[in-house]
Amino acid sequence: MRLLIALFFILICSSVFLGCKSGKHLTSDSHTQIIVHDKLVPVFRPADSASIRALLECDSNGRVVLSWLDMALSENARLQFKLDSLGNLMADFKVPSDTVFIPGKDSTIIKKTVQTVEVERSLTTWQKFCMVFTIVVLILFVLFVVYKIRSLLINK
Secondary structure, eight states: OHHHHHHHHHHHHHHHHHHOOOOOOOOOOEEEEEEEEEEEEEEEOOOOOEEEEEEEEEOTTSOEEEEEEEEEEOTTOEEEEEEOTTSOEEEEEEOOOOEEEEEEEEEEEEEEEOOOOOOOOOOOHHHHHHHHHHHHHHHHHHHHHHHHHHHHHHHO
16 A cells, blocks of 8 residues: 555656746847948048249340249149240149048947747647646545545544
8 A cells, every 4th residue: 555655656746847847938138239340531632722923024135034933832732834945934733633541430330139029839748648647646646635534534
């Protein structure tokens, strides 16, 4: 009889512990990733200017003489002029295209969020069997305890 009771408790404990296992819990996370790119930003410089004021005179021999010259130049302008022997003044003014590149940073923000969705799942056949078996065994155990208590009370 004791062997039957011990076997009975072993079956109950094994069905309770093996019947259900805990599910996996998902956590919702949000990841923010910032990507920084180094790049060169073009900055256009304004147009440069230059001015020349000159006084040209003829000397006694009939040649052109430069008697007075005033030049105003900006830092980026190239000014060249020539006075040839015939008295022709040739001026050349060049402003090269000037773009300055300044280092800068460009950032891109990427947000990723993981959402947890709870889904109701059905029990497996093993879990259903363990639940039914546990209920049947508990009912039998209660009936057995009631029977033993009744037989003890009647025998006194």
